[in-house]
Amino acid sequence: MSYSFRFDPIELPQEAKELRSEVRAFLREEAEAGTLSAGSGEGSFSREFSRKVGAKGWIGMTWPKKYGGHERSHLERYVVIEEMLAARAPTRAHSTADRQSGPVILRYGQEEIRQKILPQIARGELCFCIGLSEPNSGSDVFAASTRATRTDGGWRVNGRKIWTSNAHQADYMIALLRTSPPTKENRRHGLTQFLVDMKAPGITIRPIINLSGAHDFNEVVFDDAFLPHSHLIGGVDMAWTQATDELAYERSGPDRWIETFPCLVELVRRAGEEPDERLAEGIGREVAHLATLRRMSLSVAGMLQAGKTPSVEAAVVKDLGTNFEQALPDKVRLLAPPIGDSQPDSNDDRFEEALRHATLIAPKLTIQGGTREVLRGIIARGLGLR
Amino acid sequence: MGSIPPLPPFFAVFSGPPMTVPASCARRLAWTPVRMRSTRPIPFPDTAFSCVLAYFTMARRKRQRAQEMDDSTENIIIDTATRIFQDLCAPNTVNEAEKGVWPKALWDALAGSGLPLTWVPEELGGAGASVADGFAVLRVAGRFTAPVPLAETLMAGWLLARAGIAVPSGPLTIAPIHADGHIALTPGGTLTGRARKVPFARNARHIAVLAEQEGRMLVALVAATGLSINRAVSLAGEPRDDVSFDDVVPATAGPAAVDQNLLVGFGAAVRLQQMAGALERILEASVQYALDRSQFGRPIAKFQAIQHNLAILAGEVAAASAAAGAAAEACLNPDIPVSEIAIAKVRGGEAAGTGAAIAHQVHGAMGFTYEHSLHHATRRLWAWREEFGNEAMWAARLGRIVAERGADELWPLITAGS
Numbered sequence: 113m114s115y116s117f118r119f120d121p122i123e124l125p126q127e128a129k130e131l132r133s134e135v136r137a138f139l140r141e142e143a144e145a146g147t148l149s150a151g152s153g154e155g156s157f158s159r160e161f162s163r164k165v166g167a168k169g170w171i172g173m174t175w176p177k178k179y180g181g182h183e184r185s186h187l188e189r190y191v192v193i194e195e196m197l198a199a200r201a202p203t204r205a206h207s208t209a210d211r212q213s214g215p216v217i218l219r220y221g222q223e224e225i226r227q228k229i230l231p232q233i234a235r236g237e238l239c240f241c242i243g244l245s246e247p248n249s250g251s252d253v254f255a256a257s258t259r260a261t262r263t264d265g266g267w268r269v270n271g272r273k274i275w276t277s278n279a280h281q282a283d284y285m286i287a288l289l290r291t292s293p294p295t296k297e298n299r300r301h302g303l304t305q306f307l308v309d310m311k312a313p314g315i316t317i318r319p320i321i322n323l324s325g326a327h328d329f330n331e332v333v334f335d336d337a338f339l340p341h342s343h344l345i346g347g348v349d350m351a352w353t354q355a356t357d358e359l360a361y362e363r364s365g366p367d368r369w370i371e372t373f374p375c376l377v378e379l380v381r382r383a384g385e386e387p388d389e390r391l392a393e394g395i396g397r398e399v400a401h402l403a404t405l406r407r408m409s410l411s412v413a414g415m416l417q418a419g420k421t422p423s424v425e426a427a428v429v430k431d432l433g434t435n436f437e438q439a440l441p442d443k444v445r446l447l448a449p450p451i452g453d454s455q456p457d458s459n460d461d462r463f464e465e466a467l468r469h470a471t472l473i474a475p476k477l478t479i480q481g482g483t484r485e486v487l488r489g490i491i492a493r494g495l496g497l498r
Numbered sequence: 499m500g501s502i503p504p505l506p507p508f509f510a511v512f513s514g515p516p517m518t519v520p521a522s523c524a525r526r527l528a529w530t531p532v533r534m535r536s537t538r539p540i541p542f543p544d545t546a547f548s549c550v551l552a553y554f555t556m557a558r559r560k561r562q563r564a565q566e567m568d569d570s571t572e573n574i575i576i577d578t579a580t581r582i583f584q585d586l587c588a589p590n591t592v593n594e595a596e597k598g599v600w601p602k603a604l605w606d607a608l609a610g611s612g613l614p615l616t617w618v619p620e621e622l623g624g625a626g627a628s629v630a631d632g633f634a635v636l637r638v639a640g641r642f643t644a645p646v647p648l649a650e651t652l653m654a655g656w657l658l659a660r661a662g663i664a665v666p667s668g669p670l671t672i673a674p675i676h677a678d679g680h681i682a683l684t685p686g687g688t689l690t691g692r693a694r695k696v697p698f699a700r701n702a703r704h705i706a707v708l709a710e711q712e713g714r715m716l717v718a719l720v721a722a723t724g725l726s727i728n729r730a731v732s733l734a735g736e737p738r739d740d741v742s743f744d745d746v747v748p749a750t751a752g753p754a755a756v757d758q759n760l761l762v763g764f765g766a767a768v769r770l771q772q773m774a775g776a777l778e779r780i781l782e783a784s785v786q787y788a789l790d791r792s793q794f795g796r797p798i799a800k801f802q803a804i805q806h807n808l809a810i811l812a813g814e815v816a817a818a819s820a821a822a823g824a825a826a827e828a829c830l831n832p833d834i835p836v837s838e839i840a841i842a843k844v845r846g847g848e849a850a851g852t853g854a855a856i857a858h859q860v861h862g863a864m865g866f867t868y869e870h871s872l873h874h875a876t877r878r879l880w881a882w883r884e885e886f887g888n889e890a891m892w893a894a895r896l897g898r899i900v901a902e903r904g905a906d907e908l909w910p911l912i913t914a915g916s
Contacts, residue, residue, distance in 0.1 A: 116778045116781060116782070116812075116815055116816070116819065117812065117815075117816045117819075118819070119816055119819060119820040119823065120823065121820075121823045121824065121826075121827050132913070194913070198909045373909075376908070377905050377906075377908055377909070378905065380900055380901060380904070380905040380908055381904075381905035383901050384901065385901055385902055385904070386898075386901065387897060387898070387901045389894055391897065391901075392893075392894045392895075392897030392898045392901060393890055393893040393894040393897055394893075394897065395893075395896075395897035395900055395901065396840065396844060396892065396893030396894055396895065396896035396897030396898075396900065397844055397848075397889070397893045397897075399841065399896055399897070399900055399908070399911075399912070400840065400841040400842075400844035400845045400848075400892075400893060400896060401844075401845060401848075402912060403824075403841045403845075403912045404817055404820055404821050404824070404841060404842070404845040405817075406912055406913070407820050407823075407824055408816065408817065408820045411820065425816075428812065428813050428816050431809065431810075431813055432813045432816075432817060485806070487809075488805065488806040488809035488810070489802075489805065489806075489809075491809035491812055491813070492805035492806070492808060492809050494812075495785050495808055495809070495812055496785065496789070497785065497788065497789070497799040497800075497804075497805050497808060498799075498800070498805060
């Protein structure tokens, strides 16, 4: 067996290069109009911005045209996403739907739902959240116990989801719900994916404030909430066969290494044109890591474009990427010239703002969307160790 | 053809005043590549060479048609190299080489296959294959920790080709290899200067020397016999000799569009391929060892701590491999962009350090013995990460480039090229 994972260089096609200029021009205009935030948690949500992105044709880019998509390549989509993230554009109102929920509906959803939901996502009109974690089901996804039981015309849902980002702003959730107990042979059996309308009766959303004081994630309580049959996504009890492919999309994207990038940009700004040797070396090291990660991440996008399912490679990128972005603020902190009275007023100091934000979000980066430990388990399995 | 530029017009290399050679020295100098090229056939070691040459040529033409990297071509070359190393580069060969025994069978097989002349154009007696082909071969050589100057001969061929100089047979190396390296060609036609840590100098039949004459760069081909060589070794026990070129008359010389920075950058790209190969090797060895070795009643591969360390190692290997790919790609540009090489050597160098440490931890005491072959790869990794600029040197260079361009140009720098 081959133990080494290949990350072949990708040469972006010409149309992707042209697209990059287009996206940069759009973002420049938005920046001048003051639409782009400095990137604190709540500022990054803007339905207005998402509709503009949708109008540009930059949501659901790879989906079929008949569902409102644009039939463009994964590499073109990659360019749009990385440019948006690098500019700290407020994409949260559409990013989850674009990255995960839409593809799941496209692949496993019922035709009626595809026709209704996907074009709205592509126009930037729908915000999605993901109902995976529960109080007793975190990394152990298949321990979920929130129950969906059959009833006239559909299903009744009871239970609790937790750590659900954007639930308070989302229009829909894709929830992983228990429809049967696990079997002796397969503990992953018995879970089913559903589309949940967040406005439906019987759903209560309670905020959970994170350590920075921001409201990002939530607890979502289901009390006899009703789901019509059409909201069933894929096979009953068979979610375990559906969930894994999408992770490759989720795990290797630019959002897995770029979250704290602004603090590096601001460090470079503060360093000036002629940094001393120590600072130059420190900046160089971080840039080397970043550029290599981007290369690997782009390479995974190339594998997706080629029709492969690079799950282990994606886990490698996410593990390296999240560790990098998590460690970055601390490196930047110690490289920066000492805080002193010659610097701008505290509230106008872009460097300090970027570093503060990066430091406060750092802990979640190796937890969300699959912890470091889970990822290393996946890589170890890819190596044939388990 | 990658980074090997089209040869200059036939006489351009020799017209004008490339260097001042007094009439008395002219005969001794004998820098007559014109004749070498046009009338003297380059001796083929054996027929295998022509076979390889034939498929290199075929492969190159095929690639030119396809205008893109062709996996199957690369695989033929990799297969050839792999077969030779599998047969003739056993751990004992590596140990013997460290004791000073020249691995003749291995070198002869490599020379017979034509692999050492991968980057030499056909007109100059080589295989005329692409930069990518040569780099692919070097990755395999790194995997097998081959104790021969294959990388150095390839580099010398590349350097000589840039000056339009035909390549002699036998092992070659290059000098100087450091950023501050300086060898001068005097108006009298002799070289002056010293180069430290020249890889395999004692084994080389010729050295391709990058020399300066009145502000112009030249490549000089120097016969190794008669050079003053002070023997020394790398961390891996490979020859890294100090060579003094004082009063040496080159066999031939010609102007070249190469400077010391470019040479160091190219050398870094070469070492990165070997490092990526050696890292692949230690990952493979570590996974196998973890599966084979039992403690507490089960294979240590079943312990989560071991699994996670090996997952980290796999990540570092992947990063080094991507970095090596990036460096190889950078070498397709004749100017070899500094920032691309810097990014790759910093990341690859870090991966070498982190990766070697994990491999040793997994192997326990066994991997710390001379008997076990793990050190063939790890000691080379420690040596190679330091050569052609270490992480600190390249990081500082990269940091200065980034700072000079300014904060708002950082993202365009990272996305440049793709």
